Amino acid sequence: MSEDLWRDSVRNLDPYIPGQAAMEAEQQSKIKEVIRLATNENPHGPSQKAITSMQNAVLESHYYPDLTCLALRNKLGKLHGMDPENYVIANGADNIINLVIASYVNQGEEVVYCTPTFSEYNKNTLLVGGIPVEIPTTLDHKFDLEAILDAINETTKLVIICNPNNPTGTIVDEKELRTFLSRLPKHVIVVLDEAYGEFIAIPNYSTGVEYIQEGYPVITIRTFSKLFGLAGMRVGYAMAKGELIRPLQMVREPFACNRVAEAGAIASLEDVEYTEKVLAENRTEMVKMIKEFRSLGFSVEETHTNFLFIDMKQDTSKLAQKLCQKGLIIRPCAAWGFPTFARISIGSEVNNQKLIKALQEISSQTPNHV
Ligand SMILES: Cc1ncc(COP(=O)(O)O)c(C=O)c1O
Known part of the structure; x- marks a missing residue:
């Protein structure tokens, strides 16, 4: 069968370049369990309360989930x-990103x-036949709100602000964002991811x-x-008022969130003590890792996330391959146009130290390149 039969908008998509999948890395490196620092997961796992709640929900798997997840919406x-x-x-x-864009963007409208x-x-x-309008971030890797305002015209439908931004870890200045919102023309909707x-x-904040x-x-x-x-x-969610949220409810497929996931999400929100521990650990490890990376000669700034955007001053695609051989996966940023940068998730203390040790070993083998 020929690709000609595909929808035009599908044929024209660039193939997605994902970070290296853990399973593929395990096969390549022959290491049983690789250390995943490429997808910004929580290295400590879900809260124990969420696990128990999900285990209980599995027993009711023969029932459809609640259509609109009312219990989770009540909690939120x-x-x-x-x-x-x-x-x-x-x-x-x-x-949710699918739903927002499918709900709002007509053919030829700009995002x-x-x-x-x-x-x-x-x-x-x-x-959906819309037109992505992509503007470079500022030199310090922040969303450039002034340039976004300049790019808005009568065909603009959505402005998307990833805040904090993936992969740079930066946030927009709150005052600037408030001014930006008050200057927007009436036909433009802002999506804050x-x-x-x-x-x-x-x-x-x-x-x-x-x-x-x-x-x-x-x-x-x-x-x-x-x-x-x-x-x-x-499990993900959108928040908005009245007419803004309504089309998402209409476009959403029924049962878009399964009952085990909903149970896990509700219990996670209740376990504040656990999430505070995860946040504190993330912060401690972030500070430590920034110091370690700097001592290896890399440039890295504080992040508002659970990952770091690091200029490693070399081809990070090659470096990622070397790390993979040692059982560690990181995300090189060449696909984003930053070939010397990597996005590295902040892992557990033990795994972070394994990463630093691996980088030191690679560095000692190729002294001019870590
Ligand atoms: C900025 C941003 N938005 C959305 C998502 C999607 O998250 P989810 O796992 O809920 O689909 C990600 C995942 O990495 C992300 O980085």
């Missing part, structure tokens, strides 16, 4: 002080965001919830894959 409503109708739960934040950023904005926009929002440690409450046309995206350690369960 209480957490953020918003009505349960203001939420849509789906199969991970990836699925504006900065790059490097999460690749799903581009793919989903192209898929806060997949890593829970990691922001600046006191009183406003998140999407505040902007929604203040009446700005904002849709906020969150996930249980990162802080809550439920990446394998696939």
Whole structure:
């Protein structure tokens, strides 16, 4: 069968270049369990309360899940002080990005965001016949809100701000974002992808919830894959008010979140003690890893996430191969146009030390290149 039969918008997609999958790396390196520092997972796993709750939910697997995840929406409503109708739960934040773009973007309409950023904005926009408008981030790797404003025209439908941004770990200045929101033309909706929002440690930093409450046309995206350690369960959600959230409810497939995942998400929200421990550990390891990376001669700044964006001053695709042979996977950033950078997740203390040791060994074998 010929590719000519594919939908035009599918044929024109660039093939997705994922980070190296753990299984593939295990086969390549012949190491039984590789250390995964490429996909920003929680190295400590889900909370024990979430595990117990998911185990109980498995026993009811013969029942369909609740259609719209009312129990989880109630829980989130209480957490953020918003009505349960203001939420849509789906199969991970990836699925929420599909829903937002499928709900809003007509053929020929523009979706504006900065790059490097999460690749799903581009793919989903192209898929519905929209036009991705990609603007470089600033020299310090932040979303350039002024340049985004300049790029907005009458065909712009969405502006997507990944905050904190993947892969750079940066956030937008709150004052700048507020000014930006107040200057937007009425036909433009802002999507704040806060997949890593829970990691922001600046006191009183406003998140999407505040902007929604203040009446700005904002849709906020969150996930249980990162802080809550439920990446394998696939739960994400969108928050927005009234008419903004309604089309997502209409486009969403029924049962887009399974009952085990919903049970895990609810219990995770209840286990605040555990998430605080994960956040504290992430912060401690971040500070330690920055020091270690700098002592190896790399450039790296603080992050507002659970990963670091590091200029390793060499071809990181090759370095990633060498690390893979030693059973460690990191994410080289050549696909984003940053061939000397890598995005490395902040792992557990033990695994972080294994990474540093492996880098030191590689460095001693090739002195000019770590
Ligand atoms: C910025 C951003 N948004 C969304 C997602 C998707 O998350 P999920 O696992 O919930 O699909 C990711 C995953 O890495 C991400 O980095």
